[in-house]
Amino acid sequence: MRPRDPVTAPPAQQEVQAKDACLRLLTDRSRSRAELFNKLIDRGYDEAVVNRVLDRLTVVGLVDDAAFAEQWVRSRHVYSGKGKRALATELRTKGVAPELAAVALDQIDGEDERERATELVRRKLRTASLDFPVDGPGGRSSERDKVVRRLVSMLARRGYQQGMAFEVVKAELARAGSDTDDLSAE
Incomplete structure (x- = not known):
């Protein structure tokens, strides 16, 4: 996104406009200080003005990276099913300090x-066909292996470690009645 032309209003008026822009952004969802900073800079506000506005909003508690990180982690883990690795990456891209991210x-x-x-x-297994064919090219194990790979990959994309993902998939396939004796973590 190309930054807009610099805001030419006097500094006092810029501060009011920048504060209003922050408040509008915060009505959608909480945001990290870095997110707000980048949005205001992209809109053409002076860096000194942006820092003063964000300092003031931090003092009154409207900008709080620790609370943001805790809320983000809780929400994305519960509702989006994200694992710790994915959440750590998301917090890093949101500009949350590593020590605050670690606590969250x-x-x-x-x-x-x-x-x-x-x-x-x-949830995925409810819609998957687990009736693996015994005969034919590849046979039973290739179809089962394909399901295992897809499920482990789905968990990996969400930030779960491969070993734990494989253990969960194997246990859930066994629970669903699929033969998992010859599966091994690759």
Whole structure:
């Protein structure tokens, strides 16, 4: 996105306009300080004006990167099924400091992550055909392997570690009645 021409209003008026722009952006969803900073700079506001406005909004509690990171992690984990790795990447792109991101990510433990991965796999398995053909080219194991690869890949794209993803998929296929004895993590 190409930055707009610089705002030419006097500094006091720029501050009012920048504050109003921030408040409009914050009505959609909470945002990190870096997100707001980048949006205002892209709109042509002076960097000094932007920093003053964001400092003021931080003091009154409308801009709080720690609270933003905690809310983002909780929401994206529960509603989008994101794993810790994906969430860490998202927070980094949102400009959240690594130490604040680490604290927010600590609210998800290994068991929470495994439970969410299990829910995602179960949901996918409800619509998947698990009636693998015994005969034919490739036979039973190639079709089953294809389902395993797809499920593990789905979890990997959402930020789950491969080993844990494979264990969850294998357990859920076994629970669904599929033969998983000859599967091994690759």
